[in-house]
Structures are given as structure tokens and as C-alpha cells.
Amino acid sequence: QVQLVESGGGLVQAGGSLRRSCAASVRTFSSYAMGWFRQAQGKARDFVARISWGGTSTYYADSVKGRFTISRDNDKNTSYLQMNSLKPEDTAVYYCAADRRLIRTTGETLDAWGQGTLVTVSS
Numbered sequence: 001q002v003q004l005v006e007s008g009g010g011l012v013q014a015g016g017s018l019r020r021s022c023a024a025s026v027r028t029f030s031s032y033a034m035g036w037f038r039q040a041q042g043k044a045r046d047f048v049a050r051i052s053w054g055g056t057s058t059y060y061a062d063s064v065k066g067r068f069t070i071s072r073d074n075d076k077n078t079s080y081l082q083m084n085s086l087k088p089e090d091t092a093v094y095y096c097a098a099d100r101r102l103i104r105t106t107g108e109t110l111d112a113w114g115q116g117t118l119v120t121v122s123s
Contacts, residue, residue: 001026001111001112002024002025002026002029002032002098002112003024003025003112004022004023004024004025004096004097004098004112004113004114005022005023005025005114006020006021006022006023006094006095006096006114006115006117007020007021007023008020008021009094009118009119010118010119010120011120011121011122012086012119012120012121012122013121013122014086014087014088014122014123015085015086016086016121017082017083017084017085017086018083018086018119019080019081019082019083020036020080020081020094020117020119021078021079021080022034022036022078022079022080022081022096022114023076023077023078024077024078024079024098024112029074029077030053030054030074031053031100032053032098032099032100033050033051033052033053033098033099033100033101033102034050034051034070034072034079034096034097034098034103035047035048035049035050035051035070035096035097035098035099035103035107035110036048036049036050036070036079036094036097037094037095037096037107038090038092038093038094038095038119039092039093039095039116040089040091040092040093041092043092045095045107046061046063046092047061047105047106047107048060048061048064048068048070048081048094049061049068049069049070049081050070050102050103050105051071051072051079052102054074055071055074058070059105061105063089064083064090067083067085067086068081068082068083068084069081069082069084079096081094081096086121087121088121088122088123090119090121091119091120091121092118092119093116093117093118093119094117094118094119095113095114095115095116097110097111097112097113097114098111098112099111099112
């Protein structure tokens, strides 16, 4: 069973950048597609981005397209979310997720979730 540990959250001013990391403790990391979700206070969880097993295919929510970049390093068992041009409305708890199938944008029935880390964007 894969376990995910996230790092890299925090406080940033609007227009700034942050990079989130998600390290997986599993021997076959390349067998898992990876994704990122976020949940703002009082709101439902939203899909942010996903990446395929080998990293050749990515997909983004419209709200982050052109500002966020998802990537992965299968040698390091780690997925990344580079967040640029951050806006106050990006403030949320961010979660990484893993699944042996394609990451569903609903977030339902995924194999594993990270612990979540708050990202706060001040105006």
C-alpha cells in the first residue's frame, strides 16, 4: 500500500510562487498516477491537476491552467506541484493523491491521499 507524505506548503504573497512535494513510500511508484486536489475552507474538494504514470500526460483544472505545473520524478518517488502567480483564491489545503488507475477528477476511490498542507496566499 502506498503512503504519501507532503511538504512545501506555507504562506506567500499574491503573485508569488510555491512548490509542493509529495513523496511516496512504495517500490513501484511508476505504477501510480498522481494528482493534486485542494479544499478551501467551507467548500468542497476540487481537482487541481493530474499526471500519468510515466509523466508524459498532464491535465489541469481551468482555474490553474497556465499557472500551475505538475511533474514527477520516478527515480525519487516524488510528485511536484509548482504553483506560480498565486492568487488569494488559491488559498486552500492541498492534497496529493495516488492511484493505479487514471486519477479521477472527482477524487473518489483513489488508492491513497497525502496528509494535506495549508497554502495561504495573502493579498
